[in-house]
Amino acid sequence: MHHPKKERTLVIVKPDGVQRTLIGEILKRFERTGFKLVGIKMTVPTEAHIEKHYTLNPEWSRITGEKTIASYVKKGEKPWSEDPLEVTKVVLNNLKKYMTSGPIVVMVWEGAHAVDVVRKITGGTEPRTSDVGTIRGDFVLDSYTMADTDKRAVRNLIHSSGNIKEAEMEIEHWFNKKELVDYRLIQDSILYDVNMDGILE
Ligand code: GDP
Ligand code: MG
Numbered sequence: 228m229h230h231p232k233k234e235r236t237l238v239i240v241k242p243d244g245v246q247r248t249l250i251g252e253i254l255k256r257f258e259r260t261g262f263k264l265v266g267i268k269m270t271v272p273t274e275a276h277i278e279k280h281y282t283l284n285p286e287w288s289r290i291t292g293e294k295t296i297a298s299y300v301k302k303g304e305k306p307w308s309e310d311p312l313e314v315t316k317v318v319l320n321n322l323k324k325y326m327t328s329g330p331i332v333v334m335v336w337e338g339a340h341a342v343d344v345v346r347k348i349t350g351g352t353e354p355r356t357s358d359v360g361t362i363r364g365d366f367v368l369d370s371y372t373m374a375d376t377d378k379r380a381v382r383n384l385i386h387s388s389g390n391i392k393e394a395e396m397e398i399e400h401w402f403n404k405k406e407l408v409d410y411r412l413i414q415d416s417i418l419y420d421v422n423m424d425g426i427l428e
Contacts, residue, residue, distance in 0.1 A: 232419050234341040235265065237397040238349075239386040242329040245269075249366055250332055253385060256348055256362060257336050261418050266335035266398075266407040274323040276400075281319060283396040284389075288315040298371060318380070325380035333401045339418070342387075342394050349387040357383075 238257070240250050258264070272280075281287055292311025295318060299306040308314050336345060350361025355370035357363035367384050374381040388394035398407075416425060 232339045232415075233337065234339065234391065234394075235335050235337045235398060236341040236345045236388045236394045237386075237401060238334050238336060238345060238388075240332040240334075241326060241382070241384055241386060242331055243325075243367070243382045244384040245330050245332060247366070247384070249384065252366070253362055254334075257345065260338075260344065260348065261414065262336040262338040262341060262345070263410075263412050263415070264334060265337045265409070266402050267332065268334075268402075268406070269330050269332050271330050272327055274327050277323050277326045278319060280397065280400055281322060283400060284393055288312055288319070291315045291318055295371075302372075321374070321378070321380040325382070335398055335402060335407055342389075342391050345387045346389065349385055352383060353381060354383050 238253075240253055244250065244253060254264070289311050292314040295314050296306045296309070296311060306314055307317060338344070348361060350357030350363035352363075353369075353371055354363045354367045355372075359365065362385055363383050367382060369382045371381055388397050417423065
């Protein structure tokens with residue numbers, strides 16, 4: 228097992244994040260926490276690349292379908308299908324349209340418990356209920372209701388990997404090994420040195 232300080236996760240500034248000129252703001256939130264940027268690129272992805280991204284985890288389609296159906300039932304409404312996979316087909320189509328509508332910024336962040344902590348900074352999936360202080364809570368106000376009414380994907384600014392396995396698959400999907408850089412930051416010694424003995428002269 229790697230030391231937790233070596234954990235890596237994938238973050239995408241989605242097309243609405245780029246259009247809202249929030250790239251710097253989003254980068255800053257991860258940087259100031261102590262994470263190290265080890266890979267970054269701007270690209271306009273293809274629909275095939277986006278579909279693959281969301282289906283790297285074979286369970287994603289079923290889970291997202293079930294989650295979406297549950298949110299309809301909770302509202303006392305009927306989903307457009309009872310079959311989770313059929314429900315996800317629509318969600319995925321909307322996602323493909325959304326994610327290929329313009330440039331995105333894809334990056335890999337490294338640091339202690341990167342996956343969990345980056346998720347915490349990202350905030351919950353639906354901006355309407357994402358916590359204040361998170362990126363989704365602070366910078367956008369979309370909801371599933373609005374997205375479903377307008378038959379489009381929810382605009383939640385960024386993506387971040389949901390767990391370590393997802394992160395590994397997603398990083399491989401977006402970057403080749405050569406595009407990721409191993410290097411030291413001056414601040415690493417303050418974050419991770421065991422003795423903090425290099426400060427005083
Ligand atoms: P994330 O990891 O927080 O982005 O959320 P998920 O991996 O669960 O879902 C990925 C994407 O699928 C989200 O960004 C949404 O666009 C879409 N999605 C997930 N759950 C729902 C839902 O219940 N309703 C709708 N309309 N879209 C959803
Ligand atoms: Mg996810």
